[in-house]
Amino acid sequence: MAKRVLIVDDEENIRELTRLALEAAGYEVVEAANGLEAFAIIGSDESWDAVLLDQKMPGMVGIEILRRLTVMLPTTPVIMMTAYASVDLAVEAMKLGATDFVRKPMTPEILRNALTAALTKASESPQFNVAEDETQKGSPQVTLNGFTILRATDILRPNERCFIVRKPHGSEQDVVVEIDPEAVSAVEKVTNHLPLGNAFWTEQAEQFLSDFLWNDGNAPATGRLRLKGVEREALEKAARKEVSK
Numbered sequence: 001m002a003k004r005v006l007i008v009d010d011e012e013n014i015r016e017l018t019r020l021a022l023e024a025a026g027y028e029v030v031e032a033a034n035g036l037e038a039f040a041i042i043g044s045d046e047s048w049d050a051v052l053l054d055q056k057m058p059g060m061v062g063i064e065i066l067r068r069l070t071v072m073l074p075t076t077p078v079i080m081m082t083a084y085a086s087v088d089l090a091v092e093a094m095k096l097g098a099t100d101f102v103r104k105p106m107t108p109e110i111l112r113n114a115l116t117a118a119l120t121k122a123s124e125s126p127q128f129n130v131a132e133d134e135t136q137k138g139s140p141q142v143t144l145n146g147f148t149i150l151r152a153t154d155i156l157r158p159n160e161r162c163f164i165v166r167k168p169h170g171s172e173q174d175v176v177v178e179i180d181p182e183a184v185s186a187v188e189k190v191t192n193h194l195p196l197g198n199a200f201w202t203e204q205a206e207q208f209l210s211d212f213l214w215n216d217g218n219a220p221a222t223g224r225l226r227l228k229g230v231e232r233e234a235l236e237k238a239a240r241k242e243v244s245k
Contacts, residue, residue: 002028003119004047008038008065009054009081014104018052021108022115034058035065039072048076050118052111054104055082055089063093070097077118081106090144100143103214110217113146113168120170144213151206158198159184161205165219173219177205180228187230204230 005027009015012033019029032038034057042048051069055062062080069078077099082089090101099118102110143149146168159179166172179201208227212220 002026003049003115004028004030005050005052005115006030006032006038006041006048007052008032008035008057008062009052010034010057011054014054014081018111021111024108025112027115035060035068038065039068042069042072046073046076048073049122050115051076051078052115053078053080053098055080055093056084063089063096066093066096066098075122077122079114079118094143100146101214102145103217106145107217110145115146117143117146117148117168117170120168144210145217147213147219149206149209149213151202161202163206163209165209165213167219173223175209175220175223175225177209177225177227179205180226183227183229 148166150164
């Protein structure tokens with residue numbers, strides 16, 4: 001029996017392209033132009049297999065709709081779609097019950113990968129949540145384009161951070177983010193050699209890997225990335241935190 005997917009997006013052309021891509025893959029698809037229309041379509045029917053939910057819509061935005069969906073469809077995976085994602089937004093959505101974030105415009109492959117990952121996760125553990133997964137490998141982070149980042153527990157070298165990337169179909173790949181010495185030197189100049197510590201560089205490496213998965217839609221083929229710089233906003237925030245200690 002075909003999996004039922006509800007698309008909630010105010011842009012008709014996006015809904016149509018998404019529907020065609022999913023129907024070609026064998027999904028049964030229904031469209032809604034906003035949250036109220038989605039709620040009316042769902043009604044008391046909890047038999048939906050997945051929801052694709054746009055974040056930026058007039059009136060009720062995706063996060064607000066998500067709050068209602070977690071009550072109406074408590075076991076149905078919800079995948080957020082947006083061109084304006086940030087890690088903070090992704091974390092907030094995950095805490096509210098979202099399964100994944102995909103970047104608009106998304107390719108049919110990324111879309112199908114995200115759905116495959118969400119449906120696989122739901123079938124393996126209907127009550128899956130972040131707290132449960134923390135007992136597995138490291139500290140789980142947000143999921144992007146069907147890929148989940150798990151932080152490894154050990155630091156290989158002072159200038160390297162190791163992560164585990166779980167792919168849409170469940171296989172895992174180690175990814176090492178190398179911190180360029182020039183990035184460290186640049187940070188020290190800005191902070192007057194104020195030490196920011198291992199946690200700061202782990203966070204920056206994780207953000208860099210998240211950005212790669214978000215922009216590229218795939219894990220790095222070589223299993224390695226090189227962090228060459230830090231955004232000034234993140235640097236200033238970390239420096240203020242250190243000074244206040």
